[in-house]
Amino acid sequence: MALPISKITFPSSPITAAAFTYTKRHTSEAVYNHCVRSAYFALLLARKLPSLAAAKPDLEIVALACVLHDMGWSFNKALLSEYKRFEVDGADIARRFIAAYEGVDKKNWGEERVQRVWDAIAFHTTRSIAPFASPEVAAAHLGITADFTGPRFPCDPFGDPAARPSAPRAVITVEEFREILTAFPYAGFGEDAAKEIFCGLCRDKPASTFDNFVGGFGREFGFDGKGAGREVYRETWDEAMKPQRLLENFGYLRDLLEGKE
Template sequence: MSPSSPFPSLPVCQITIPSNELINAAYTYTKEHTSQATVNHCLRCVSFSLLLIREFPPLASANVDLEAVVLSSLMHDMGWATTKSLLSNDKRFEVDGANIARDFVNHSASGEWDAHRIQLLWDAIALHTTPSIAQHKQPEVVAVALGIFADFMGPNLPLPGNPITVEKYKEIVGAFPRVGFSDEVVNTLCGLCREKPETTFENFVSGFGKTYGLDGKGGGKEEWIMKCEDNDITKRLMGGLQACKQWED
């Protein structure tokens, strides 16, 4: 670890997390407003993204904006902020996180980031749970989404020639331990089902409520499943078409 960097070295992976005034400020901000489990998750995601950029051919051959990748990965779960005043009452957590990160960079970088880089940051965070879209975006967006997915899959990441070996995985997780991350994922996403249900019906978050209930322990599960059925997008779309027939010839 260099004197100016808050991040440890990762010699097995042969990567170094970039450190500059903006990245260090974002790291401090993330620590102030999220849990240790989330901070460590984000640092693992940064590390996996950097590893994939170096060793996964489609990314290794691209001219990737590393600062944008690091900031996006580092701040991608600001939508889970423990400082609730940062969050909306009506937006998906990914959108909250993207908005928070964009505002942070606009304020902290003092106009040094142009509109394109700001959009990369926003897209990478907003789309990080939607790989079917993210994979068709810019390399930075792809790298962030893959790095985040890699923290859940590790050496089992379904990539051809997956560069995440067991040894590299162990080094990254050893540097940034999970410290209860699995429980936090369940409790956070079930909490979103409970507190902001309208933001979860059309995405993967609702599945946590269906599996773990609204309290993360099975409570309210059956009622939640029924609520999801009532708000199923297929029913809403087809019901809308049926209702519109009254105004059609």
């Protein structure tokens, strides 16, 4: 779909069309629309951010990664792991999707391009790494971020992660935002949906949430988004993340060297 206000034309290829179908089959409408919006925002930013445009990211990789990036939120539990972060689940699912793909353009997807898709999905929530990685990883991360910020998207996404534009609409205009949201509406994507997804991960795969932002949802909202299980999660998080776990190991290693173990 071409968007005239944003001047975005989606990369047209058989594999991206197949990715649309695959994501739609295995996720809710809210998640599917979020993934597609993220792809459009990524394409917009790949044109509007001078340093990203100069890096010339492979836009087919960016689009494919964005469309598949939240497969880790799939309602098809057979696709998911029991213990990996949702970002890694999504990256693994994308790798399997490409491996199983038999379209006429399969020959275009060697291991190097597949790895860049995997990287873009695996790092898409890690704002302290993704903007400084490959152009494809950066573009996908920024596009996904833009679906949560809209016209408040930071002026310098490659600088201080806390930076914000001096005035709204500096990078993404309200008109561009509305055009993309009109084409692919929220369909229930919002505060309650976010709590349901992230608190559910804290409940079902807690160890995968301790070292990342998802843990904040468990600590604040518990397992159900309303506070149930909050203290249990906080206790397990605190125990898992104690700095003493790292520090105590130095003593153990010294004892090994001195023959005390």
